Amino acid sequence: MRRNRPGRGRVRTAVACAATAAVLGPLIWLWQASLLPSAYSVMDMGYADYGGGPQGSHGSHSTGGAAAHSTGGAAAHHGARPTGGAAAHHGGRDVTELVADADRPADVTVTVVARKQRFRLASGRAFDGYTLNGQSPGPVIKAVQGQLVQVRLVNESVPGGITLHWHGVDVPNAADGVAGVTQDAVGIGKEFTYRFVADRAGTFWYHSHQMSHEQVRGGLLGALVVAPGSKEQAKDVVALVHLYGGVRTVNGREGDLHVEAAPGARTRVRVINTEYGVMPAWVSGAPYRLVAVDGTEVSGPAPVRDQAVAVAAGGRADLEVTMPADGSPVRIHLGGPAGVVLGSTSYDAPPVPRPAATLDPLTYGTRAPLGFDPAEADRRFDYDVGRRPGFLDGVPGVWWTINGHLYPDVPMFHVSEGDVVRMRISNNSGEAHPMHLHGHHAVVLTRDGVAATGSPWWVDSLEVGIGQTYEIAFVADNPGVWMDHCHNLPHASEGLTAHLMYEGVTTRFTVGGPAGNKPE
Structure with a gap:
């Protein structure tokens, strides 16, 4: 019987250790780095x-x-x-110096109080999450183009702190609401005031940017609408889409949102996609025009039929509908069977399948400087x-x-x-x-x-x-x-x-x- 030589065993052990070190060494370095x-x-x-x-x-x-x-x-x-x-x-200018005119009085003043609590959606379903002024979505903040908006955020009970980011609004950097970049998170019992001029008319939204992947899904969000300085002729409808525990809602309501719209009236539906993936929106019962994307008006929007609009996560699409003269209802589908139904005498507008075609913003509308x-x-x-x-x-x-x-x-x-x-x-x-x-x-x-x-x-x-x-x-x-x-x-x-x-x-x-x- 052949006996293993002690030296040969030590060599094998050394080789095994060297091989292990060759494999684990880089991994340990990468982990440490x-x-x-x-x-x-x-x-x-x-x-x-x-x-x-x-x-x-x-x-x-x-x-x-x-x-x-x-x-x-x-x-x-x-x-x-x-x-x-x-x-x-x-050195240089600190972000805290990049603010709206400190001497200018606010035209719109809002206080929002954030809480962690169990609450009921507009549809009545109970949900454990976060609220702003006792509700989610938070209150719709409205301003007219050119007005200075001032929002006081109070954290009553949200653990870990909160902020508010004004999604799509080109605010001064100090008001951007990003924890660790433009401000510290607002802890329980503390507050922070945001000030910015709403210099662009359009559809926007706001949400927390502290642990945003958790807090936004949990309900710390709301809509912001900036109307043009000239009188808006179309009826205005906000349609903020959000999932609460996997339940799709429009303005916090499960099922359809019914909105009265007279025959022949123009109605602008401001679609806000707060979710993580692209959302198709389409219209049945009448043609529509895509009049704005992400808060910017579209030049020369033509009537559209049998095409969906792809709304990016975080994005907005303003759809304008002229109601049929015979009073029949119009449905705006928002990623599924639930949506906005515009009507006067009836809201009987059953869902229709998504059109096969999708509108292409790359070619839609007319050129402009x-x-x-x-x-x-x-x-x-x-x-x-x-x-x-x-x-x-x-x-x-x-x-x-x-x-x-x-x-x-x-x-x-x-x-x-x-x-x-x-x-x-x-x-x-x-x-x-x-x-x-x-x-x-x-x-x-x-x-x-x-x-x-x-x-x-x-x-x-x-x-x-x-x-x-x-x-x-x-x-x-x-x-x-x-x-x-x-x-x-x-x-x-x-x-x-x-x-x-x-x-x-x-x-x-x-x-x-x-x-x-x-x-x-």
């Missing part, structure tokens, strides 16, 4: 991307000496870590969404990537005030993403290389489907530090978040820290 500090500034995230423009004073402060990328992050840069509390050495030339862009960025295995704050999984990088090693898009900016958004992740840039509206230039030919398609929430590529453009005319993230909010919490940062602007706030800021 992914851990986030207890508090960090978003200004210290990832690497600076100047989009081919000048490198400003912020460049020397990029985390870990991150290299500047001039073409949207094409060159690799890895290992950048947030160091926390770095805002103090950046943009007010700037996208061909003369000062900055050009790439925002390429992907997915790969790795660690996110020490947790293994298959996570979203931006330009091939896992959060927080993601681009910080640097701009200067007045820049014309072009951004190419590509989705190679295998799942659709509704992309939302705070503080700005962008115009869609191309989709998959096909140029827009209809009305300027202005968006703040853009559904980027699997394999799609969009080119958008905007003018950097609202200084601040702005989130640019997926509005499927669980995706944002899983790392699909970047920021747009203006030269000369800093933030004192940190993610984490004593305030427990958790923007997603």
